[in-house]
Amino acid sequence: MSDEHTRRARTVTRADVARYAGVSTAVVSYVLNDGPKPVAPLTRERVLDAVKVLGYRPNAAARALSKGSSDMFGMLVVDSRNPFFAQLCHALGEAAAQDGRTLLIVNTDREHTTAADQIHDLTARQIGGLIIADLLTAAEQALVENLGIPVVLINQYAGAVGVPALGADFRDGARRAVEHLVGHGYRSIAFIGSASIFDDRERGWGDALTAAGLPLGARIHAPFSYEGGYQAGIELADAAERPRAAFAASDQVAVGLLAALHARGLRVPEDVAVVSFDGTDAAEYACPPLTTTAQPMAEMAREAIRLLQAGDAEPGYRAFPTALVVRRSCGCE
Amino acid sequence: MSDEHTRRARTVTRADVARYAGVSTAVVSYVLNDGPKPVAPLTRERVLDAVKVLGYRPNAAARALSKGSSDMFGMLVVDSRNPFFAQLCHALGEAAAQDGRTLLIVNTDREHTTAADQIHDLTARQIGGLIIADLLTAAEQALVENLGIPVVLINQYAGAVGVPALGADFRDGARRAVEHLVGHGYRSIAFIGSASIFDDRERGWGDALTAAGLPLGARIHAPFSYEGGYQAGIELADAAERPRAAFAASDQVAVGLLAALHARGLRVPEDVAVVSFDGTDAAEYACPPLTTTAQPMAEMAREAIRLLQAGDAEPGYRAFPTALVVRRSCGCE
16 A cells, blocks of 8 residues: 555545546446446546546445445365365355355464464454354364354364354265275275364274174374375385275375375276265376265355355254265276 | 344444453453463353353454555465465465465456456455456456555466566476477477467477477367366377377366376376476376476465565566476376
C-alpha cells in the first residue's frame, strides 16, 4: 500500500473513481469485474487511470464487517501435496463454488506457527465457515468449538465434541480391500500405513485377516508420503519372509511402495500384490494401475459445504461408505 | 453467525470476555491462542464458557482495516491437483512462513466465476500481497496492475506490463532436456505438451532438434493432466512411425504417458525413452523413475515472497535456470 494511500483521510470509493473518470459507477464495475457488459477501450483506460491515480481498492472486508458474514469458506489442510488432499481440496472448492462461495486454503504448518494461530488468522478474515482436514489436539478442539462460525472437521475417523465431523469409513473400507486380497488366495498380507491411534485402517486390515482365520501379517508404520511408502517397500522386499501381498493405507504410500518393489526387481502383482486406499488419479495412472478403496470425495465435499451453509448443524460424526475400484495391482485382469 | 450476534448493538471485545470470566485479558488471549503461557483447566473452561455465552469472535479484519495491511499473502493457482502446482504452493507457503506470513490459496475456477472476481475476493481480505500462477487475459493484467497491493506473477514464460513476473527458463530447460535425448542417439523425438502460444517449451524442443540437424518430430498438443498425457501416449504408441523418444512438458503429463505406453506393452526406455519437466516428487517415484528438468521451486518461491515484501518491486521478468535430474526413463543407468 502506498504512503499516499495511508495518508488519505477517507477511503476512496467507486463513486470517486466514476467521478474522476467521468463515467457511471456501473461502468467502473464492468471494467474492474471484466464484465458483464463490454466497455470501450478508451473508456476502460480512463477508468483504470482513475483507479491508479486515486489508489482505489475495492474493499469487501469493509462490506463483510458491516454484514457480519462473507462469501468465503476457509480450509485448513495438513499437506495439499498429498494427491488425496489436493483432490479433496479441489472437490471442496467445486462444492463451494456451486454455492457461490470461494474456498481459502491454508496448509497446516506446525513448524513455523501453531494450528491455533492459523485458525485465528483464517476466521479473522470474516469467513463464513471453516473446514479442517487435520487431527486436532484437545486445546484446538476447544478453540474451534468456540469460534462463533460454523466449523466442520473432514477426513476424520471419529467424532469430535461440539462440531460436526465426517470422513470415509476407514475401517470398513480397509476391511473390504483386504478381503479382496484374501479372495485372491494370498495368505500373508502386510499393512503399510499410520499407527492405529491416528487412524482406523489398521483395525480394518486386522478385521479381515481375523475373519478369514489368517494370522496378522507384517505391520509397517510409515508416514503418509511417497518416501514413507518407498522405505516401507524396501523393508517389505528385504524381509526374510516376504509377504505375498500388502494393503497400503493411501495411494501416495502405494506409489512409493511400487517404486521400491520395482527397484528391488519384484513384479506387481506376480511377486507382491497391492491394494491401496483413496481413489485418486495417481492410483489410476500408477504402474501397474492400482486397485484402491475410493473415498467419495465429491459427496463428502458437498456434505461439508452443506453443513457450513446450514450453520447450526448438530455435532456428530458421519462415516461415508467407500467403493473398491478394481484394477491390476491386486492380481485381477 | 447466530441471530443473537447480529442483533447485538456493539461488538463483543476481549475485555468483555475477561470481565465475564473474571480473568485478565491476557489470560483470555492465552486460552484462545493456545499459549504462550499455560492456563489452569478450570480457568480455561471459564474463559471458553464466556466466549460462547457472549458470542465473542476475535476480529483481525477490523484490526487489518485500521492498520491498512495484514500478515497474509494471497495465492491464485490454476489447479493445485497438478503435482507441480501442489509443490509450488507448498514452497510458497514455506517461504511465506519464514517471513511470518500465511498463504491463502485459491484455485482458479473459470467455470463458476471469473478470475477478476476471485482476485477481488482475495484482495478484499486485506491481504498484504498477491501471487498469481495463471496466465492472465489483458483485462485481468490491467486489473492486477491497479490493485493497490504488491502483485507477483509466477510460473510465467514472459513478462507482464506493470507487475513483476518470474518463472523457470522453460525454453532453455526444454532445449537441454531434448539435447540429452539427442545425446542418447535417438533421432526421432516427439513433443507432448501445450501449444507454443501458451508456453515456451515447444520452442526449446525445436531449438535442440534444429541445432542437432534433426527434423522436428511428432508434436502432440495435450492438456496438462494425467489424462492428457495418457491420450497423447496412446496416439504416440499407435503411430505408424512411432517416435523413439518423447519430451513431455510436465511430470504429470509424463506419468500419464508412461501409463499409456505400459498399457500398449511398450517398455520405457527400451522402446520409447522419456524425459519430462518440473522435478516433482511424482517423477522420482514414477515407473521407471523419470529423468526430468527440475524447476527451482524453493528459489522461485523465496523470490516471489521477497518481491511482495519489498512492495515496490520494479515490473520486469526474471527467468530461473533449471537443472536436469537424470534417472532411468531416458536410457541412462
